[in-house]
Amino acid sequence: MTSQSPLFRKRLKSNAENVEAALAGLLSGEVRAGEIARPERLLAAIRHGVLNGGKRLRPFLVIESAALFGDAFAPAALRIGAALECVHCYSLVHDDLPAMDDDDLRRGQPTVHVAFDEAAAILAGDSLLTLAFETIAAPETALSDRIKTELVLSLARAAGIGGMAGGQALDLAAEKMAPDEAGIVTLQAMKTGALIRFACEAGAIIADADGATRARLRRYGETVGLAFQLADDLLDLTADAETMGKATGKDAARGKGTLVALKGQEWAERRLGELVDEAQALLAPFGERSAILVEAARFIANRRS
Amino acid sequence: MTSQSPLFRKRLKSNAENVEAALAGLLSGEVRAGEIARPERLLAAIRHGVLNGGKRLRPFLVIESAALFGDAFAPAALRIGAALECVHCYSLVHDDLPAMDDDDLRRGQPTVHVAFDEAAAILAGDSLLTLAFETIAAPETALSDRIKTELVLSLARAAGIGGMAGGQALDLAAEKMAPDEAGIVTLQAMKTGALIRFACEAGAIIADADGATRARLRRYGETVGLAFQLADDLLDLTADAETMGKATGKDAARGKGTLVALKGQEWAERRLGELVDEAQALLAPFGERSAILVEAARFIANRRS
Numbered sequence: 319m320t321s322q323s324p325l326f327r328k329r330l331k332s333n334a335e336n337v338e339a340a341l342a343g344l345l346s347g348e349v350r351a352g353e354i355a356r357p358e359r360l361l362a363a364i365r366h367g368v369l370n371g372g373k374r375l376r377p378f379l380v381i382e383s384a385a386l387f388g389d390a391f392a393p394a395a396l397r398i399g400a401a402l403e404c405v406h407c408y409s410l411v412h413d414d415l416p417a418m419d420d421d422d423l424r425r426g427q428p429t430v431h432v433a434f435d436e437a438a439a440i441l442a443g444d445s446l447l448t449l450a451f452e453t454i455a456a457p458e459t460a461l462s463d464r465i466k467t468e469l470v471l472s473l474a475r476a477a478g479i480g481g482m483a484g485g486q487a488l489d490l491a492a493e494k495m496a497p498d499e500a501g502i503v504t505l506q507a508m509k510t511g512a513l514i515r516f517a518c519e520a521g522a523i524i525a526d527a528d529g530a531t532r533a534r535l536r537r538y539g540e541t542v543g544l545a546f547q548l549a550d551d552l553l554d555l556t557a558d559a560e561t562m563g564k565a566t567g568k569d570a571a572r573g574k575g576t577l578v579a580l581k582g583q584e585w586a587e588r589r590l591g592e593l594v595d596e597a598q599a600l601l602a603p604f605g606e607r608s609a610i611l612v613e614a615a616r617f618i619a620n621r622r623s
Numbered sequence: 624m625t626s627q628s629p630l631f632r633k634r635l636k637s638n639a640e641n642v643e644a645a646l647a648g649l650l651s652g653e654v655r656a657g658e659i660a661r662p663e664r665l666l667a668a669i670r671h672g673v674l675n676g677g678k679r680l681r682p683f684l685v686i687e688s689a690a691l692f693g694d695a696f697a698p699a700a701l702r703i704g705a706a707l708e709c710v711h712c713y714s715l716v717h718d719d720l721p722a723m724d725d726d727d728l729r730r731g732q733p734t735v736h737v738a739f740d741e742a743a744a745i746l747a748g749d750s751l752l753t754l755a756f757e758t759i760a761a762p763e764t765a766l767s768d769r770i771k772t773e774l775v776l777s778l779a780r781a782a783g784i785g786g787m788a789g790g791q792a793l794d795l796a797a798e799k800m801a802p803d804e805a806g807i808v809t810l811q812a813m814k815t816g817a818l819i820r821f822a823c824e825a826g827a828i829i830a831d832a833d834g835a836t837r838a839r840l841r842r843y844g845e846t847v848g849l850a851f852q853l854a855d856d857l858l859d860l861t862a863d864a865e866t867m868g869k870a871t872g873k874d875a876a877r878g879k880g881t882l883v884a885l886k887g888q889e890w891a892e893r894r895l896g897e898l899v900d901e902a903q904a905l906l907a908p909f910g911e912r913s914a915i916l917v918e919a920a921r922f923i924a925n926r927r928s
Contacts, residue, residue: 352777353785354813360784360792412749417741436722440745441792444717445784447749451756452779455772463768467760470775472657474757479665479750480658487665487746508659 326613330373333381337374340400344453345369363438364445367411367430368404375618376402376517379542382610383521383535391524394461398469398520401453405477406513408446411439413486447477461524468523476516485509496575503577510550511543518542518611538600538611545593545619548586551576553621555583590619631918635678638686642679645705649758650674668743669750672716672735673709680923681707681822684847687915688826688840696829699766703774703825706758710782711818713751716744718791752782766829773828781821790814801880808882815855816848823847823916843905843916850898850924853891856881858926860888895924 322330345365347356377399384395414421414429415436422432431439453459454469461469475481485508488497497505518539522532555578578586597615601608627635650670652661682704689700719726719734720741727737736744758764759774766774780786790813793802802810823844827837860883883891902920906913 349785350780352780353783353789354817355789355809356785357789357792357796359796360789364784408749412745415745417745437795438792440717440720440722441788444713444748444752445788447752448779448783448788451775452783455776455779463772466775467768467771470756470771471760474753474760475655475657478658478753478757479669480654480661483746483750483753484658484660484662484665487662487743490742491662491664504660512659 322613322617326610326617329382329610330378330617333378334372334374336381336396337377337399337403338369338371340396341368341403344400344404344449359434360438360441360445363430363434363442366427366433367439367442368407368446370425370427372403372407372425374399374403376406376513379514379517379539379611379614380520380524382614383518384524386521386535386604386607386611387525387527391521394459395521395524397453397456397459398461398524399517401450402473402513402517402520404446404450404453405473405482408443408450409477409482409486409513411446412443415439418486418490450477462526465523465526469520472519472523473516476512481508481512482510485512492575498575499577499580502575502580506547506577507540507543510547511540514543514546515539534600534603538597538615541593541597541600542615542618545590545597545615548577548590548593549619549621551578552583552586555579594619627918627922631915631922634687634915635683635922638683639677639679641686641701642682642704642708643674643676645701646673646708649705649709649754664739665743665746665750668735668739668747671732671738672744672747673712673751675730675732677708677712677730679704679708681711681818684819684822684844684916684919685825685829687919688823689829691826691840691909691912691916692830692832696826699764700826700829702758702761702764703766703829704822706755707778707818707822707825709751709755709758710778710787713748713755714782714787714791714818716751717748720744723791723795767831770828770831774825777824777828778821781817786813786817787815790817797880803880804882804885807880807885811852811882812845812848815852816845819848819851820844839905839908843902843920846898846902846905847920847923850895850902850920853882853895853898854924854926856883857888857891860884899924 345361345368347358347361349356377396380399380402381392381395384391410424411430413419414424415431421429423429427433429439430442450473451470454466454473459466477483485505488501488505489509492501492505515536516539519532519536522535554576594615598612601611650666650673652663652666654661682701685704685707686697686700689696715729716735718724719729720736726734728734732738734744735747755778756775759771759778764771782788790810793806793810794814797806797810820841821844824837824841827840859881899920903917906916
């Protein structure tokens with residue numbers, strides 16, 4: 319296992335703190351123009367599902383992708399990263415529901431429907447998804463309306479029926495009939511890949527980069543997304559629940575197909591190495607500025623929790 | 624009961640047909656740029672929850688509010704109306720879930736979680752909410768990016784924790800402890816009022832009307848929203864399940880407070896008349912062009928299903 323550079327660790331840590339603060343700001347009790355009231359218990363359920371000290375990997379990718387183009391984009395990238403994290407957290411809150419993956423534990427804490435109730439968890443997720451789009455469009459987000467519109471469109475397509483939500487539907491169906499390799503690839507590209515791809519592409523959208531540059535970051539995001547999922551599948555096989563703070567071995571127990579199950583651990587570890595190399599090659603044109611994103615790919619491929 | 628003019632009935636009918644067609648277009652199997660695939664069963668669940676021949680009252684209000692400013696806005700207003708209907712339908716699909724209002728029947732058909740399953744209903748709602756924002760931002764919506772951004776922001780604030788979703792949370796809490804009059808007013812303004820208010824204000828946003836005109840349509844929307852809720856509460860007391868195509872008398876059975884229960888049927892009917900007069904007065908500056916919206920207020924106040 320490769321260890322990260324001190325700079326990378328520092329950036330990951332300060333990023334997580336900044337994102338946590340941004341999310342706490344979005345989830346304050348303050349009633350915004352156009353809102354009527356923020357019901358306390360629902361707000362508490364949302365905060366429970368969001369303000370849990372996560373790594374904030376997706377916002378990290380937004381912020382570091384935008385940083386390729388200069389420091390000026392940092393405040394906007396933090397807002398877009400926080401919006402994306404709202405989408406990610408909504409998906410976790412809903413996926414944990416009894417009718418979906420039925421998980422009681424997340425990051426070592428009771429899930430929202432356990433700590434509150436199912437209705438609160440459904441509404442907390444709904445509110446978070448809505449808040450994501452509100453946050454992109456809000457006047458506080460220092461981007462042009464053209465770029466905001468592009469971000470709303472891209473995030474919606476990554477998160478909706480043709481992306482994450484559709485991927486979760488395929489994942490639930492996979493418990494009944496295990497998909498073949500092509501089916502697993504599609505499922506994973508939708509369920510976890512689409513948001514990670516958006517995170518990396520968002521940096522280029524925020525910086526109004528040209529189409530070729532945007533496509534390059536999009537491919538970097540797809541590559542990192544594949545690595546993320548392979549590492550996740552390896553972890554599900556090998557880690558114990560204590561390390562993960564959530565139930566493990568569930569995919570195997572449910573008979574869900576993964577590429578690791580299909581092609582073996584050795585293949586998966588070799589493939590992870592190739593994906594890191596591909597990610598690095600995609601970033602080469604950015605030169606030294608891309609060192610953090612190269613390390614991010616390695617970090618994601620090697621993560622053990 | 625007042626009957627509607629032939630013109631009003633014609634407009635309501637053609638509007639419902641246009642909105643149904645627009646929604647069917649949004650919910651086709653065609654995979655959009657940025658999407659990966661549209662899983663068939665999830666798409667079927669979404670279509671079940673949306674393409675059910677509803678009156679499409681909220682899109683009607685968007686389209687007729689925009690029509691105050693001329694015919695040029697009609698195509699964009701139809702898209703925004705369809706987006707708003709996606710939000711409305713998502714809220715019905717989620718509200719019907721066993722953990723929420725637990726309804727098996729809607730418009731005389733099995734609800735989505737009955738026809739499919741709970742997970743499909745949760746994901747169908749999530750997908751529809753996401754699709755609403757995608758539809759506003761999409762290139763096919765012929766509006767400036769500034770106006771699209773404003774619509775995303777206003778719709779999100781009407782639908783999220785400070786609006787509809789928060790209102791549903793208050794409504795579920797009301798089953799345990801009946802709110803006082805002020806509490807009922809807030810709850811209803813959030814749960815049903817906010818989207819109706821947005822529908823009417825959206826016409827002014829689409830047409831880029833000045834602030835005073837926008838505020839006037841917003842107040843018209845609030846007035847019509849109050850009338851809608853009072854009529855709904857009266858219906859819950861008096862209509863039978865066959866007329867409504869859904870369970871009735873449930874609010875009373877659950878001990879939920881309504882203004883009708885608090886102040887009586889006679890008060891409610893008088894108040895409905897006042898609200899129609901207020902709505903008409905608010906529209907007076909628009910002259911003859913507002914005849915349809917005046918009639919819409921009367922239609923909403925007098926509806927019996």
